[in-house]
Amino acid sequence: PVIFLCLLLTIVFVWRRVEVGEDNIVGKHIFRKNQEEYIDRRGVHVVVGHYVGNPADKVPNATLEMINANNFAPEPNAGKDGFPVVIAPKDIIKMRQLFQINRFNLMASDRIPLNRTLPDVRKKKCKSMYQDYKEYPKSSVIIVYHNEAWSTLLRTVWSVINRSPREIMEEIILVDDASERDFLKKPLDDYVSTLPVKTRIIRNSERVGLVQARLQGARVAKGSVLVFLDAHCECTMGWLESMVSRINDDPTTIACPVIDIINDDTFAYVKSFELHWGAFNWLLQFRWYTLAGPALQKRAKDNTEPFVTPTMAGGLFAIDRQFFFNLGGYDEGLRVWGGENLELSFRAWQCGGRIEIVPCSHVGHLFRKSSPYSFPGGVGETLYSNLARVALVWMDEWGDFYFKFNNEARKIKNKQDVSSRLQLRSKLHCKNFKWYLDNVWPQHFFPSRARFFGRIRNLGENLCLIKPLGKETSNQPMGIAKLNQCLKEELLIEMFVMTREGFIMTDDSVCLDAPEKQVIGPMKVRIMACSGYSRQKWKYNKNTKQLVHVSNKLCLDVPSSRKYEDGLVLNSCNGSSTQKWELESVVWH
Ligand code: LR7
Numbered sequence: 001p002v003i004f005l006c007l008l009l010t011i012v013f014v015w016r017r018v019e020v021g022e023d024n025i026v027g028k029h030i031f032r033k034n035q036e037e038y039i040d041r042r043g044v045h046v047v048v049g050h051y052v053g054n055p056a057d058k059v060p061n062a063t064l065e066m067i068n069a070n071n072f073a074p075e076p077n078a079g080k081d082g083f084p085v086v087i088a089p090k091d092i093i094k095m096r097q098l099f100q101i102n103r104f105n106l107m108a109s110d111r112i113p114l115n116r117t118l119p120d121v122r123k124k125k126c127k128s129m130y131q132d133y134k135e136y137p138k139s140s141v142i143i144v145y146h147n148e149a150w151s152t153l154l155r156t157v158w159s160v161i162n163r164s165p166r167e168i169m170e171e172i173i174l175v176d177d178a179s180e181r182d183f184l185k186k187p188l189d190d191y192v193s194t195l196p197v198k199t200r201i202i203r204n205s206e207r208v209g210l211v212q213a214r215l216q217g218a219r220v221a222k223g224s225v226l227v228f229l230d231a232h233c234e235c236t237m238g239w240l241e242s243m244v245s246r247i248n249d250d251p252t253t254i255a256c257p258v259i260d261i262i263n264d265d266t267f268a269y270v271k272s273f274e275l276h277w278g279a280f281n282w283l284l285q286f287r288w289y290t291l292a293g294p295a296l297q298k299r300a301k302d303n304t305e306p307f308v309t310p311t312m313a314g315g316l317f318a319i320d321r322q323f324f325f326n327l328g329g330y331d332e333g334l335r336v337w338g339g340e341n342l343e344l345s346f347r348a349w350q351c352g353g354r355i356e357i358v359p360c361s362h363v364g365h366l367f368r369k370s371s372p373y374s375f376p377g378g379v380g381e382t383l384y385s386n387l388a389r390v391a392l393v394w395m396d397e398w399g400d401f402y403f404k405f406n407n408e409a410r411k412i413k414n415k416q417d418v419s420s421r422l423q424l425r426s427k428l429h430c431k432n433f434k435w436y437l438d439n440v441w442p443q444h445f446f447p448s449r450a451r452f453f454g455r456i457r458n459l460g461e462n463l464c465l466i467k468p469l470g471k472e473t474s475n476q477p478m479g480i481a482k483l484n485q486c487l488k489e490e491l492l493i494e495m496f497v498m499t500r501e502g503f504i505m506t507d508d509s510v511c512l513d514a515p516e517k518q519v520i521g522p523m524k525v526r527i528m529a530c531s532g533y534s535r536q537k538w539k540y541n542k543n544t545k546q547l548v549h550v551s552n553k554l555c556l557d558v559p560s561s562r563k564y565e566d567g568l569v570l571n572s573c574n575g576s577s578t579q580k581w582e583l584e585s586v587v588w589h
């Protein structure tokens, strides 16, 4: 019966799959929709692919007039139910021209009504939960923006109005961070005055950055819950009650929605994986990881239960207003963009709060591949000084680790005055970063005093293990374990951590991995997402210098072909020099 069911599911799956990919040639322009759209196994509507014009086409720069114009011209059915917008081949050049303005498909966005419908992507059970929402505290929804498009900004606003219970909506607060667009001035004032939910606009004549802008909103907010959103989001049914319910239970919880994807080309609404949680890598870049192991098993009982996350993405969350200010609001030394999500996450956890992802809350965010606006002071300078502040205030010796390997941040760290934030840390009696790593993120891949950290050198070949850069994506880093020249400089690409449990891990949560049982043919060793399973457990023998795979007792070795592109292998332990490895510690703190 199981096989039959699988077969049936496959048939249903294939049958419901509609291929809409096609190539059109219009004159000399190739228009490739290159897009596939289907209902997946979970019944969720998925759209993949992008509009690809002919790369050879000359696309003129967007004119100033185009930049300042509001060309919102809705077509009643465009983007309905979160479906993708289809652009006709004749419009492709214009589409690409408009794309430059906001780094998303403005033409598509401008065709979608502000109150478009979206699928209800929640788990069924979510729909009957939160029946007592009328008892919850009221929210002020704060949306900050710099030069946002009319259609994305107001679709965000309308999705809040249409899908939040009026009883728990205090107000919407728009904070304009010195936008230059004409249509965001008087026309927006006039429009906002007609909305059915009280909406106010705070304006800045100088660029203050997103942290200051959010603080301005928070200071005037009347609701006892603050809900922050980016200016290009779309909320779905139940998004607000499910988050506020957690804050109602425990006002020291920061609640985050599951962040779905609004495709930057087609504006399709794509449900994303519910079991992602947020952390960061050695460069302090925010990263999603997947729930696994015991945490996942615990959820099997009830997958609508909120789960903890070490950090949040930053843009979309709900927080008790009192708690937010008691915790120190935001670090006002953070400029323009970046780092504030880690800063608030560390502070929340270390100073007595917690962060959770609420699976019944789904909000779409328009993800872009690049940023459309200027960074006064320079992108690098801004981002690195923000991250330097985070490291200096919250990360203790892991801050030293960050600065050791990040020259840019190290150069500007002394320019930062973080004394008031250090005072806050001691005033709030916050725990240290070791506590955070041990308790909030026990699966982390950072070095610690109880772990080996450094190079892994093969003595036979005098080459070092490196983290493969090849076929990896941000979601699924994996590849073949390779050797390379041992570098004179200490670079992260050659740095590994070996834990007490025997996991050999490196940045972005990837681990040295090999099959558990002997197979026919070469036993290939890979670098794969860390799983915590025994196939990733190793034992280092200091005397023989062998790295032994714990479950099959074979030794890490160089392939007999000596072709390092093929990666490493496991062989029976035979004392050969290619099976000897030196674990060379590097001081990181
Ligand atoms: O100077 C500025 N002033 C602003 O008002 C720069 C930006 N902004 C506004 C901007 O218009 C937008 O509404 O701030 C908001 C965030 O800027 P985005 O949309 O350019 O940022 P992002 O979505 O690329 O970046 C993510 O990281 C940021 C780091 O500072 C913020 O935390 C964003 O809120 C955050 N977005 C999300 O978390 C959405 C989900 C992304 C993921 C994962």
Ligand code: MN
Pocket (backbone or CB within 6 Å): 230, 231, 232, 315, 365, 366
């Ligand atoms: Mn954003």
